[in-house]
Amino acid sequence: MIGLEIHCQLTNLQSKLFCSCKANYREFEINENICPICIGLPGSLPRLNKEAIKKATTIAMALNCTTPEKIAFFRKNYFYPDLPKNFQITQLNIYGDTSVGGHGSVTVGNKKIRITRIQLEEDPGRLVYEGSSSKNMITLVDYNRAGTPLVEIVTEPDFETPKEVRDFLNILSDLLENLEVSDPSLEGAMRADANVSIKGGKKVEIKNIGSFHDLEKAVHFEITRQESLNSRDIPIIQETRHWDDKRKITVSARSKEEEHDYRYFLEGDIPWIKIDTAILEELKSEMPESIISKKERYVSKYNIPAQVADVLSSDKFYSDLFEKAHTEKNAKEIANIITTDLMGLVDTREKREASKLTSTHLRELADSIQSGKISRNSSKNALQEIVKSGKDLSVIISELDLGNVSDASELIAIIQQVISEEPQAIEQTKINPQAINFLVGKVMQKTKGKADPILTLDLLKKQIDSS
Ligand SMILES: [Zn+2]
Structure with a gap:
């Protein structure tokens, strides 16, 4: 006992x-x-x-x-x-x-x-x-x-x-x-x-x-x-x-x-x-929302996975940040950025206090991922830089050249280069459609992760079919 x-x-x-x-x-x-x-x-x-x-x-x-x-x-x-x-x-x-x-x-x-x-x-x-x-x-x-x-x-x-x-x-x-x-x-x-x-x-x-x-x-x-x-x-x-x-x-x-x-x-x-x-009565009415009800709200209203909602709701620092930053549309994306990237970056009290990140940064970052302006991969680097310098996201994207390669003609040129370099892999895709992921990876490598993966896959298929 x-x-x-x-x-x-x-x-x-x-x-x-x-x-x-x-x-x-x-x-x-x-x-x-x-x-x-x-x-x-x-x-x-x-x-x-x-x-x-x-x-x-x-x-x-x-x-x-x-x-x-x-x-x-x-x-x-x-x-x-x-x-x-x-x-x-x-x-x-x-x-x-x-x-x-x-x-x-x-x-x-x-x-x-x-x-x-x-x-x-x-x-x-x-x-x-x-x-x-x-x-x-x-x-x-x-x-x-x-x-x-x-x-x-x-x-x-x-x-x-x-x-x-x-x-x-x-x-x-x-x-x-x-x-x-x-x-x-x-x-x-x-x-x-x-x-x-x-x-x-x-x-x-x-x-x-x-x-x-x-x-x-x-x-x-x-x-x-x-x-x-x-x-x-x-x-x-x-x-x-x-x-x-x-x-x-x-x-x-x-x-x-x-x-x-x-x-x-x-x-x-x-x-x-x-x-x-x-x-x-006064104290009861002023009582902040409990962690349990916060978690339930995150799951039911924003469709955030229970495990993510659990981590997010139980830490006041992060849940406050989430509350300030999110909109109906980007809530899930923000929850994702906080729990998979931010928590690792500011994992001590000192790092939290030193962090230059604001809720506006977080909102812009989530919106930019959703609109395809920046890839999820590059967003990690951008977040790291925001925490350190507090600069605007647009400034960081141009300074570190993190913007997505969303221009189709630019991307097609890179894809054609990959196709010519990987004839064996092209053959493979004809037997096993899953093999195309290897080629997507190659394009990602060449663009340093800045290509939109869905657009890349789509263009790759078209290029292979017509080659
Ligand atoms: Zn005293």
Whole structure:
């Protein structure tokens, strides 16, 4: 049985959860994005960020959760250097359901993963380790992140394999990006803990893994470790373990603390907050189209193949580009350019940001392919150049000489040349009509892929027949 706790930063918010410091702490010099509230100076009081509640509630609704009438905040007490107040303000369901959402579900393949609870809480600061060995280790603290808004999503232990875990995380990450609440590609924006237990054993928690790939590996390792202990009749103890990503193993960190060790109590500086039905209605009406309905629309309206629609709809960057660029007529062509060529060209966050491609470029490129101005083959080179330079398509076509050879007389001359050079192949076509494709290939070679293949085939047949 595997359960997950996923921490997701609400990276699209302006300010921290309880003060007006910036939520985007990544832009600052160390310890520059702080104020008396987020570093817990005596006498400072939290002021709750309304937008954070809205975003967290939107996530809850998208994960099919119920939302309570009133939400409450609690203090989770513990000492850690990155937690200057010595408590974290978080949510818990001690007095009924008072966290932003609960009792939801996400479908992964044909399985339903239940969502226990969604809670809004503050992120602690960051510890930075310096020094080469444990003896010389220096630990520095950067409080820029302290107090930034975090949503914790807790699942029931419904996963049975590491692959299910990874599929779920991919779906969740796409969903959060589509809701415009978080950018999961930012370092540290999504972290997860996993609880793993095998039949008859105690629950082991693996803490704070930043990459989905590593989480899948850690879960896999943990199952194997526990099964091995079990087969040798060694008891599995309840504990917290860390993932050592260099050695690719989990290592014991501490015996697992119980919830009551945290001495939770109501945060007295923040009142209970009533969630108006008017706000819920507003959030519902503003909710972007879901990935699933987007996919269905692409298939039914534009006849885009399901697999292509799946890839396109699940990535917000590409689906936004598609939405802006497409027309009724070129939708399929644009989907094709994005999924077969563009995705390979801008496959990292840095490359996406550096790309000069606009939706207008994409529309013109698709239209030019459809009107026969440029071949599909040459369009790949044009796309590469657009991404790099951002020049107009017409300029690129003339600079790189990518325009189609659509002038029939020019093409006939090339075809006649091929016919004279390939007498054997001509004979072949009389026995096997498929052999003509070899000759089309030769024409393509001579025109550097710029001949229109349909026109070429047509002219070739006529020329062979009359020769
Ligand atoms: Zn602050």
